[in-house]
Amino acid sequence: MALTIDRPVVAEHHEDEHGPSGLLKWLTSTDHKIIGKSYLITSFAFFLMAGLMAMLIRTQLSGPNNTVVSQHVYNELFTMHGSLMLYLFAGPFAFGGLANYIVPLQVGAPDMAFPRLNALSYWLYLSGGITMIAGFFTVGGAADFGWVAYAPLSDAVNSPGAGPDMWIIALILTGFSAIFTGVNIITTVFYLRAPGMTMFRVPIFTWNMVVTGILILIAFPVLTAALIMLWADRHLGTHIFTVAGGGVPVLWQNLFWFFGHPEVYILALPYFGCVTEVIPAFSKKPLFGYRGMIFATISIAALSTAVWAHHMFTTGTVLLPFFSLMSYLIAIPTGIKFFNWIGTMWRGSIDFKTPMLFAVGFLVVFLFGGVTGIFLAAPPIDFATHDTYFVIAHFHEVLFGSAVFGGFAGLYYWYPKITGRMTRESLGKTSFWLMFIGFWVTFLPQYLLGLRGMPRRIAVYSASTGWGGLNRISTVGAYLLFLSVAVMLVNFYVSWRNPILAPDNPWDAGTLEWGTSSPPPHHNFYSIPPIRSERPVWDFNHPEHTTFGLHAKEHAGEEHAE
Amino acid sequence: MKVEAYFLLFLSIFGGVVAAIYWIVSKETSGSIMLLATCFLGALPGGYYLWWSRRMTPRPEDDAKALPSSGAGTVGYFPGSSIWPFVIGIGALLVGLSMVFGLWSAVVGLTVAVFAVFGVISESRHGGVSRH
Numbered sequence: 156m157a158l159t160i161d162r163p164v165v166a167e168h169h170e171d172e173h174g175p176s177g178l179l180k181w182l183t184s185t186d187h188k189i190i191g192k193s194y195l196i197t198s199f200a201f202f203l204m205a206g207l208m209a210m211l212i213r214t215q216l217s218g219p220n221n222t223v224v225s226q227h228v229y230n231e232l233f234t235m236h237g238s239l240m241l242y243l244f245a246g247p248f249a250f251g252g253l254a255n256y257i258v259p260l261q262v263g264a265p266d267m268a269f270p271r272l273n274a275l276s277y278w279l280y281l282s283g284g285i286t287m288i289a290g291f292f293t294v295g296g297a298a299d300f301g302w303v304a305y306a307p308l309s310d311a312v313n314s315p316g317a318g319p320d321m322w323i324i325a326l327i328l329t330g331f332s333a334i335f336t337g338v339n340i341i342t343t344v345f346y347l348r349a350p351g352m353t354m355f356r357v358p359i360f361t362w363n364m365v366v367t368g369i370l371i372l373i374a375f376p377v378l379t380a381a382l383i384m385l386w387a388d389r390h391l392g393t394h395i396f397t398v399a400g401g402g403v404p405v406l407w408q409n410l411f412w413f414f415g416h417p418e419v420y421i422l423a424l425p426y427f428g429c430v431t432e433v434i435p436a437f438s439k440k441p442l443f444g445y446r447g448m449i450f451a452t453i454s455i456a457a458l459s460t461a462v463w464a465h466h467m468f469t470t471g472t473v474l475l476p477f478f479s480l481m482s483y484l485i486a487i488p489t490g491i492k493f494f495n496w497i498g499t500m501w502r503g504s505i506d507f508k509t510p511m512l513f514a515v516g517f518l519v520v521f522l523f524g525g526v527t528g529i530f531l532a533a534p535p536i537d538f539a540t541h542d543t544y545f546v547i548a549h550f551h552e553v554l555f556g557s558a559v560f561g562g563f564a565g566l567y568y569w570y571p572k573i574t575g576r577m578t579r580e581s582l583g584k585t586s587f588w589l590m591f592i593g594f595w596v597t598f599l600p601q602y603l604l605g606l607r608g609m610p611r612r613i614a615v616y617s618a619s620t621g622w623g624g625l626n627r628i629s630t631v632g633a634y635l636l637f638l639s640v641a642v643m644l645v646n647f648y649v650s651w652r653n654p655i656l657a658p659d660n661p662w663d664a665g666t667l668e669w670g671t672s673s674p675p676p677h678h679n680f681y682s683i684p685p686i687r688s689e690r691p692v693w694d695f696n697h698p699e700h701t702t703f704g705l706h707a708k709e710h711a712g713e714e715h716a717e
Numbered sequence: 718m719k720v721e722a723y724f725l726l727f728l729s730i731f732g733g734v735v736a737a738i739y740w741i742v743s744k745e746t747s748g749s750i751m752l753l754a755t756c757f758l759g760a761l762p763g764g765y766y767l768w769w770s771r772r773m774t775p776r777p778e779d780d781a782k783a784l785p786s787s788g789a790g791t792v793g794y795f796p797g798s799s800i801w802p803f804v805i806g807i808g809a810l811l812v813g814l815s816m817v818f819g820l821w822s823a824v825v826g827l828t829v830a831v832f833a834v835f836g837v838i839s840e841s842r843h844g845g846v847s848r849h
Contacts, residue, residue: 183803185795185797264792265792265795270795271796274803279806281806282806286810320816320817321814324813324816327813328810328813345721349785350785351777351778353720353781354779355720372758377751413748413751453727456728457731460732460752461735461739473743474743474745477738477742682785687781
């Protein structure tokens, strides 16, 4: 595809392409594409580690009175599984990796607004991640108080040792990394858009990243403050969260969940964005309800700041009607999103390529997670199911649904743009079906287990409970998930060893990142098409479908002639 | 610029209204303060953007009819490759690890980080940064 209109300034500078190479390139690069790739690779490595921990957890639970791992190791495993997945995979994969790579391309910017700050975010994230993992090599082992670190379980008496401290430091470091990336992305979108790219032409993926950035700025400082208080309690003898000195343990829960619930949307909104890019591209239709999508995203973000205590219904210290009502309200914008996704597919000519399969998988899985979320927002149901496997199944449907199904939809969708190579459709579809089936086999039994009273975070259960059969099915499902990720890795390996080169726009998609080469050149664009809608590349390639497209092409010719 | 301003101000007003309602119905301090902080967090940049958007000529990115060529000129300053973010990261890690291993680690880390910050500043002044 040839784009003929130059954006003169950006096109002239390519001297930086001859920077350092090899390892030094990865250490010193401030190019958002290199940093984005570093983020993607690192967070995927953490995903694999956390996945292996999940395999150990499921193996331990596969039958009654199992002794695959000790109870202490089991506590470390589920803590680190949750921490790695939430803090080091789900957030950074989308917000550090995909957003870093795609957002400047989608708004037509040559780089992120603060390239060196961007590099610093990555190094803080990597050092935080390594610090967290290193907890396993300390004498007392890694943190073992769950990813929520409730006081007083996380104080110096109940969780002594260096492992928990390293967990705290790791979260502070990755928290700063997230804040810096948030500032960077918001500034990039507010100040570095291409001419004609008004805010209401910015693709939904980028909109969602801006909203996520705002949520990060709201939530992460609270977490950092809470973590410093926790550290002070552990080492400086303060009594902020300990009853003995007049402190309030439940304050930790208030602070943590004021971070934690926006965090759930920090993890979900970027993946909503991925899916919102994939569905129109493979339905060959413009997005249904573009503005409705933006307002729904903003409403979800705003409401998510006012629902934190629905995680604390059973503490007896929170106002049940307020938080229950607010939680129900979130169902409305989420429902609008579902309506728009389905409206986009409605009567479209749908092409079920791998990214689209993952996107539809996301819709199904997230819908179930959302509906059980509405159950849990009702205090009477929450009192009965709190801290059981029902909750585990619910949030795995929400988070696995968004971060893994939505994230892999995005990864398969942008893989040609990022690497310049195509993935194999047959392997991609195999990995999708393994994952989709494996997912339901893993988590449907967990709903039933929860309803039969199996509490979360237990390492062993006796045979008399009758939970053995369902747990065994769930473990088989988990192994299927493992297999599907293995197939996916094979897919990437094949595309690396035996490349099929990707064209610039393999999916005939419409947003601006598909208007540059695959992978994009240094500073991204040699030329930018005129931007007259939220899908400028589609307008440029299919002028017959737009009222202004032909005019744009004529104009392009005129200007080129000058 | 106006859309950005209204977006942030909407979040601010929402935070303020919810903070007020929450305080009236629950009298719970920590949550009310955090919601109020959310209100300020939107109000400061949102108010600034609104104030500024009324005093500036519209930017080509806010103009629905702008052509790519209307963005001609310097887009911004983009550093080439730089080792200093990596060094600052090492410094920050050492400062963080002092919470486990003792103050000596913070001394080393701060030294490294301050050295690297000077590195960044001098890099910005003496080239290594390209205009785009």
